Amino acid sequence: MSAVRFRLSLQALALATAFGVAGSAAVLTPAPALAQAPTTNARGLPDFTDLVDLVGPSVVNIRTLERASARGGAEGGPDEEMLEFFRRFGIPIPPGVVPRGPRQGPPSDEARPRGVGSGFVLSADGFVMTNAHVVDGADEVIVTLTDKREFKARIVGADTRTDVAVVKIEATGLVPVKVGDINRLRVGEWVMAIGSPFGLENTVTAGIVSAKQRDTGDYLPFIQTDVAINPGNSGGPLINMRGEVVGINSQIYSRSGGFQGISFAIPIDEAVRVSNELRASGRVTRGRIGVRIDQVSKEVAESLGMAQPKGALVRGVEPDSPAAKAGVEPGDIILKFDGKEIDKSVDLPRLVGNTKPGTRSAMTVLRRGSQRDLNVVVAELEPERPEARAAAPEPTPVPSSNAVQSLGLTLAELSADEAKALKVRGGVRVMGVTGPATRAGLREGDVIVAVANTEVTSVKDVEAALARLEKNKPVNLLLRRGEWAQYAVVRPQAR
Numbered sequence: 001m002s003a004v005r006f007r008l009s010l011q012a013l014a015l016a017t018a019f020g021v022a023g024s025a026a027v028l029t030p031a032p033a034l035a036q037a038p039t040t041n042a043r044g045l046p047d048f049t050d051l052v053d054l055v056g057p058s059v060v061n062i063r064t065l066e067r068a069s070a071r072g073g074a075e076g077g078p079d080e081e082m083l084e085f086f087r088r089f090g091i092p093i094p095p096g097v098v099p100r101g102p103r104q105g106p107p108s109d110e111a112r113p114r115g116v117g118s119g120f121v122l123s124a125d126g127f128v129m130t131n132a133h134v135v136d137g138a139d140e141v142i143v144t145l146t147d148k149r150e151f152k153a154r155i156v157g158a159d160t161r162t163d164v165a166v167v168k169i170e171a172t173g174l175v176p177v178k179v180g181d182i183n184r185l186r187v188g189e190w191v192m193a194i195g196s197p198f199g200l201e202n203t204v205t206a207g208i209v210s211a212k213q214r215d216t217g218d219y220l221p222f223i224q225t226d227v228a229i230n231p232g233n234s235g236g237p238l239i240n241m242r243g244e245v246v247g248i249n250s251q252i253y254s255r256s257g258g259f260q261g262i263s264f265a266i267p268i269d270e271a272v273r274v275s276n277e278l279r280a281s282g283r284v285t286r287g288r289i290g291v292r293i294d295q296v297s298k299e300v301a302e303s304l305g306m307a308q309p310k311g312a313l314v315r316g317v318e319p320d321s322p323a324a325k326a327g328v329e330p331g332d333i334i335l336k337f338d339g340k341e342i343d344k345s346v347d348l349p350r351l352v353g354n355t356k357p358g359t360r361s362a363m364t365v366l367r368r369g370s371q372r373d374l375n376v377v378v379a380e381l382e383p384e385r386p387e388a389r390a391a392a393p394e395p396t397p398v399p400s401s402n403a404v405q406s407l408g409l410t411l412a413e414l415s416a417d418e419a420k421a422l423k424v425r426g427g428v429r430v431m432g433v434t435g436p437a438t439r440a441g442l443r444e445g446d447v448i449v450a451v452a453n454t455e456v457t458s459v460k461d462v463e464a465a466l467a468r469l470e471k472n473k474p475v476n477l478l479l480r481r482g483e484w485a486q487y488a489v490v491r492p493q494a495r
Contacts, residue, residue, distance in 0.1 A: 046190045046241060052204055054243045057146050058121045058177045059194040059236060061201045062130055062153075062167075064138035066114040114138055118195035118236030120245065121176045122166070122275065129275055130235030131250055132158040132165040143169050146202060157278030161286075162220055163250050164266060164274040165235075177237060180244030182269045185223070187212060193227045193249050195236030205229070214264065215346050222264040223247045229263035238265040247271075273354075287355035287378035289328075290321020292484055295345045296333055299489040303476030304333070304369055304453065311335045311366065312345040316484035319423070326376035328365065330485025331450065331478040335371070336364035352378060368453040368478075403466040404459075406492035407475065408437035411459050414447060422480055424449050426457025440490040442479065449485075450478035 117134030121127075128143060135141055141153040151169035158165035192206045207227035214224045223238065229249050238247035247265030277284045293312040301309035311333040317324045328334075334342055337351045338361040355361060357380040365372050404411060410432030419426055427449040433442045450456060451465040452475055469475060474491045 046206075048192050048204065048206055051192055051239060051241070051243050052194070055120075055177060055237065055239050055245075056194060056202060056204075057175045059146065059202065060119045060121065060128055061144040061196045061199075062117045062119050062128075062134055062235060063142040063144065064114040064117070064135060065140040065142065066112060066137070067139045116196055116199040116232045117234045118232065118249070119143065119167070120235075120237045121174050123176050124174050126169045126171050126174060127156070127275075127279060128153065128167050128169060129248065129271065130165050130167065131248065132160050132163045134235045135165050135167060136160070141167055143167065144201070145171070145174075157282040157284075159274050159278065159284045161284070162266065162270060162274050164248065164271050164278070166275050166278045177245045178243060179268055179272060180240055180242065180246040182246055182267045185209060185212065185240065185246050190241055191225055191227060191246065192239045193229060193233060193236055194239070195229075195233035195249060197228075197230035197232040199232055203233075205233075210262070215344065220266055220270055221346075221350075222251070223267055225263050225265060226261050227263055238268075285357060286353040286381040287357050287359070288321075288381040289323040289326075289352055289376050289378060290318035291323045291328060291334075292316040292318075293334070293345050293348055294486065297487075299474070300476065300487040303474065303487070303489050304366065306333075306366070310344070311342045312348040313487065314365075315486050322376045322379050326363070326374045328363075328374060328376070329367065330480060331367070331487070333366040334363055335366055337361060338363075353381065368450055368455070401463045401466075403463060403492075406436070406472075407466075407490045408433055408435035408493070409442070411448070411462060413458060418447075422447060424480060425455070427480065428456060428459050428462055436490050436492055440477075440488045442477075442488055442490070443481070445481070447480040448477050449480055452476060 114137075115134065117130060119128045119130035119134070122129050135155055135158060138155075141155060142150055143153045144150050149171065151171050153167040153169045156166040156168050187209050189209055190206065191209055192204060194202065194204050197203050197205075205228040207225050209223060210226050211224040213221040215221060223246070225238065227238065227249070229252050233249050236249050237245040238249055240246050246268050248268070248271050249263065250266050251264040253260065253262040253264070274284055291312075292315045294315050296306075296309045296311050296313050298309050300313070301307075314323075314328060314330055314332045314334060316330055317328050334348055336342060337348060338355065340347075340351055342348050342351075355378045357378055359378045361376055361378055363374045363376055365374060409430060412429045412431045414424075414427045414429050418429070424447070427447040430437075430442055430444055430446040430448065432444060448456060448462065451462050452469055454461075454465045456462050456465060466475065472492055474489050477488045477490060479486055479488055
């Protein structure tokens with residue numbers, strides 16, 4: 001026995017003796033666990049093959065065409081980078097995809113390729129759902145089924161605000177999708193997409209739900225996933241492991257134009273609601289009350305005595321609008337609409353938009369620290385009006401007190417004509433801003449209508465309101481800037 005092996009044997013025997021192991025030879029046994037590790041349900045990777053067989057026949061490829069003469073010789077088809085992608089990897093160029101280039105010869109009425117997208121069958125009688133941006137501006141829409149049948153589709157309707165569109169084809173033997181319950185969708189669960197990225201039909205990608213209720217628009221809380229979505233996937237279905245469609249793949253977050261791990265889908269419940277209106281009338285009717293809103297910041301919430309920032313801050317009220325007739329004022333914070341709480345400002349346009357025009361709805365607003373209940377008759381949404389700006393003669397600055405100077409403000413009285421033009425009972429005009437006022441975002445020309453939740457109609461009112469406050473304490477100001485209102489919290493300089 002070598003010296004090294006002998007020393008190791010002696011060490012093993014010594015360890016065995018020290019731990020009370022009987023016998024002349026060391027017996028090695030597994031060490032007991034210090035604590036029982038929590039058990040988890042070990043799961044293998046999901047198998048999507050059955051889902052593809054189940055839902056695949058319901059997914060369609062959508063190809064759009066445009067008339068060259070209608071576009072004055074516009075170019076169509078994909079760019080050279082996309083074609084190079086096909087060539088480099090030896091992928092056959094999809095039918096109808098041609099290089100983009102200048103037209104030769106006189107204009108013709110020939111239909112030229114415009115774009116490629118995806119969609120899915122809503123009903124056995126030929127209604128197909130897709131994105132509005134897929135068919136927007138198209139002169140012809142061609143729908144290709146998985147069995148290679150092609151049909152010229154009729155655009156039933158498209159809603160750009162939600163990016164949902166419905167087209168109709170005259171076909172038989174269609175397999176409609178099964179619509180899922182969005183309330184059962186959980187963050188972290190597996191989902192699958194089928195579509196035509198870069199025109200490659202019936203492409204399957206998968207991932208998980210990354211987040212729900214992701215706010216990227218006024219009317220839709222999107223589903224965020226890490227499913228690979230690329231140009232051409234738009235309009236295709238997002239499918240859960242039960243084979244149900246839970247969303248329409250619509251957008252990606254990308255700095256390069258390609259997939260970077262973040263994609264967004266329109267929740268299917270919102271999409272179906274919109275599609276039902278499109279099928280019934282070809283358009284979507286939404287409610288409006290005529291307010292411009294903003295998020296309530298933490299500083300504004302604290303200055304108004306709110307426990308947390310919530311609600312929708314009214315920055316402006318359209319003249320003769322439902323909100324104006326109901327008594328809503330700029331600077332109000334809408335806390336509830338039709339009995340439903342407004343947690344974030346984006347909640348309000350969704351609730352109002354889903355309300356049938358002509359409905360009388362109750363609202364709860366916070367006005368300068370006090371809650372008020374109002375009733376508003378919802379009107380039908382119409383195109384936005386251009387912002388009006390009130391012109392005013394140059395006022396004369398008023399000598400500022402120490403309290404006003406500590407805010408970095410130079411003020412002037414507001415004339416009766418100016419107050420009438422702004423539709424306010426009174427206020428003071430900001431003639432100059434420095435230091436604290438500049439940092440708080442005030443500008444020359446702003447009109448201060450309230451200081452620390454107290455209405456002001458003159459510079460003396462401002463000074464009186466400031467005199468009642470604790471020295472050097474932040475002051476919240478309600479401003480009018482043109483037709484729109486906002487809050488600013490100014491931290492005065494020490495004095």
